[in-house]
Amino acid sequence: MKAAYTRPFLTAAFIILLDQIIKIWVRKHMTLGEEIHFLGDRGMLHYTENNGMAFGMELGGEFGKLALTLFRIVAVFGIGYALVHLIKHKYHRGLIMMVALILAGALGNIIDSTFYGLIYNYAGIFHGRVVDMFYFPLLQGHFPDWFPIWKGEEFIFFRPVFNLADAAISIGVIMILINQKRYFKHETPEVSYPNSEMVEE
Template sequence: MMTAIIAVIVLAVDQLTKYAVQSSTVLQTRSIEVIHNFFYLTYVKNTGAAWSVFSDKTQLLALVSAVAIGIMLWYVITKKPKKWITIALALMIGGAAGNMVDRIWLGYVRDFFDFYPFGYNFPVFNVADIALTVGVIMLILASLKEDKHA
């Protein structure tokens, strides 16, 4: 139950923020500077994955997302992992679902967080990407902790 709640919250926040950004007439024409030379809101239509890998492979990426979501759900339901692994997988399911919805309905993913750390133009990303990244980091840390105690 916790997995579903977390995944649905991530999916809802992701889709609501994407809708808000997409609906902004200002962001349709230019970026909004939030922190000078560091953080901007920039609306981007991404047809690929991270760093635009697999550009224009939207259907393949949607299929991979669906399979990954299915595997993670199967794991949570059948293996009943510990709390932190369950939370990590729930974040990953919600994030994968958020980007998959965009790919299926729009043919691209809506990205908008645009950072320039130390002058480097980091790829533009969204809430789903944050949930995926945090989930992966949590999964790695939880797995390392379990290995240490085994």
């Protein structure tokens, strides 16, 4: 049973540690907006910070920022409780590991939004900015003139800039959705009837 607890939480701890190492390196060695290309124009480190949710989405204003950080903290407690529950009740190992990934991703971004403002002297507690850096604009072009709403506008796939914590959350959620039938499979118990033991002679 110890291994059942240890493996998911060690995995989560490793992801959190690696996420923070990457973020600290980016803050120390890059300036905001700077890019380091490793796949030409299709893959790069692009240093940016955001006040909000995963993949650069934001919830406006100081109150929105505080509310989001506090919500994240409450959510992490809920995810941690769910993870322990899944382990105790011997749910599918794949599901347990995916929930561990989601927990790691949530905690990774909470560290930024809770403490980075204090550590780097630009804001108070709970008002830090999340560091993002991975950018993969795999396809770029313009919508044709006949295309509704966005005609002629530039499109980029994949546009969001993200971090390892965001990736962990996304992988966890996507894998749970893809494998939900396997992860949540229940065995149908055999039904016994009062006369089931009677055998005709």
